[in-house]
Amino acid sequence: MAGNTSEPGASVTARVFAVLDSFDSSRRAQRLSDIARHAGLPLATAHRLIRDLSGWGALIRNPDGSYSIGPRLWDLGLLFPTHTGLREVASPFLHDIYAATLATVHLAVRDGRSALYLDRLSGHASVPVVSTIGSRLPLHATGVGKVLLAHAPEEIQLSVLADLKRVTPYTIVQPGRLRAQLARIRQEGYAQTSEEMSLGACSVAVPVRDDRNDVVAALGIVVASLKRDRGRLVAALQVAAQGIRRTLVPLSERAGEARGRRRAALGRMRTQVAIIGAGPAGLLLSHLLAADGIESVVVETRSEQYVLGRIRAGVLESAAVDLLAAAGLGERVHREGIEHRGIYLQWPHERHHLDFGELVGRCVWIYGQTELQKDLVAARAAAGQPVEYEVTDTTVHDVDTDRPYVTYLKDGQPQRLDADVVVGCDGSHGSSRDSIPVLRTWDRTYPFAWLGVLAAVAPSTDELIYAWHPDGFALHSMRSATVSRLYLQVAPDEDLEQWSDERIWDALARRLGHGQDGWALTPGPILDKSVLPMRSRVATPMRHRRLFLAGDAAHLVPPTGAKGLNLAIADVALLAPALSALLRKGDRTLADSYSESALRRVWRCTHFSWWMTMMLHRHGDPFDAQLQLAQLRWVVSSTAGAQGLAENYAGLPLGYEYRPRAAD
Secondary structure (H helix, E strand, C coil), rough: CCCCCCCCCCHHHHHHHHHHCCCCCCCEEHHHHHHHHHCCHHHHHHHHHHHHHHHHEEEECCCCCEEECCHHHHHHHHHCCCCCCHHHHHHHHHHHHHHHCEEEEEEEEEEEEEEEEEEEECCCCCCCCCCCCCEEEEHHHHHHHHHHHHHCCCHHHHHCCCCCCCCHHHCCCCCCHHHHHHHHHHHCEEEECCCCCCCCCCCEEEEECCCCCEEEEEEEEEEEEECCCCCHHHHHHHHHHHHHHHHHHHHHHHHHHHHHHHCCCEEEEEEEEEEECCCCHHHHHHHHHCCCCEEEEEECCHHHHHHHHHHCCEEEHHHHHHHHHHHCCCHHHHHHHHEEEEEEECCEEEEEEEEHHHHHCCEEEEEEEHHHHHHHHHHHHHHCCEEECCCCCEEEECCCCCCEEEEECCCCEEEEEECEEECCCCCCCCCCCCEEEEEEEEEEEEEEEEEEEEECCCCCCCCCCCECCCCCCCCEEEECCCCCCCCCCCCCCCHHHCHHHHHHHHHHHHHHCCCCHHHHCCCCCCCEHHHHHEEEEECCCEEECCEECCHHCCCCCCCHHHCCHHHHHHHHHHHHHHHHHHHHHHHCCCHHHHHHHHHHHHHHHHHHHHHHHHCCCCCCHHHHHHHHHHHHHHHHCCCHHHHHHCCCHHCCCCCCCCCCCCCC
């Protein structure tokens, strides 16, 4: 760092250099708050400098809101004959491989959905090679690209798999086939291609790892054929990759020591609200509090890429969409989301539509949690919201006092976050719930699970289909006009390896009624599949003195009723004004009633989710099956039954209250 840049006398140039110097091989992408902290700059100053540097091209803003070194600095760096960092470290090893093979050798890193070529030594053989230093080629069609894709975050993999472009007749464009290949790459430690990027060229590549075992680059070689020499080439590349790793370790150790020195002076922070968990509940709460002038800091155990890539809920109630719009977060929901007026209920030979608009005057929106998370991350990044990702050993202290605090480790360094209030939004596996001294928990584990698949195929239905079937429940949902989300009831210990793509589509077609009244289920490439357990849990109270719980930290519901994400939003809608009144006015009324108010809606939604689950899933003998069918027939034939389902599914008011009907 270029001196103490936070001092008034520091020049603008020194501050610019401090911003750029905050990046190194272990910090390729940083949030605004991280750059400010590492550079020793006030947040406002860092924001202004980053804006100017981004406009010039020295920095670029990534889709997740973080910043990386931009192409203008890359171009300038290429003018200098000696390159630092990874390229300089790797250079002698590339030359060794070239000397031994006389083939073209590549060093590449991932840049979004492309492989960025840092270095290339051209071989003597007449093998067509399209890469150049600084060029970007598709991840799915190159050897180095496949290595980088195999170790990329899940959201990057899904994005690439959903848009596979054919470069040559041999390019792999089947998502299922490529996904299987990526799994083999992770298992075997190398990737290979055969005329997938250019005809007459084959390649083999291996990962280059750092001291934390993270894949930071890929090393590859291009030859005319791999038939005889593949094993020898893989071995040579792996030896070189190990050599690069050993050389990189001292560099990263020096960078770690520098970071440790900087954090030692910054190991204690102060805020009004400490939020544990950077999922939708935590980031939405931070957003709503900021709109009311309340400061917060968010800490998160997982990486930002992991949180962004989680494939979760996809149905938003109308009240949740209204809240997002009022908070300035609804633009993309209304532009890219899909408004649904109802659902289909189905059993063999019958399908019935429930129109929520006609029944209760409300609808739902199809908009994946992944997309909402992107909106929240972008909004908080634009506001300069401090978010500490990849922290460990998070612990809440002194919640019985007016000065609670949170401790955690960041980059191995102890940190302390002092606050007026702590909010646990850290999910079902988080630790904040354990800090409530007298906690009561209600649990129910269901004797079945869902096998969920994400498929790159347009939905075969205009609205969701909930299907009861003797073989088990099935659900046809969607994420967009081109991506379908489908589920099958399976055993909790189901072995995914036993479910080929063909078997999945056959079971879906049978349970969803393919061919019934002319309806057809269109299969397509499966991008992802997983087994989802089914569980209900409610933990009470949701508040103890200065500690509050929201979202999955306090409750879980089976996904049948589409309530998990909506409950988290409803919790936050109650909690934000309660904390604002407490911290700005000293008014404890809403804070004192938060747990009771939130739990009224939680228990109502927990019951609805249980009711939908038990009505639609096979779980007993033939007698139980007939009871389920009787219930389904009553719902679709009774106005009261249909309205009850519609009222709960489309969503109760965010401030739902229990009010018995007055006697006539």
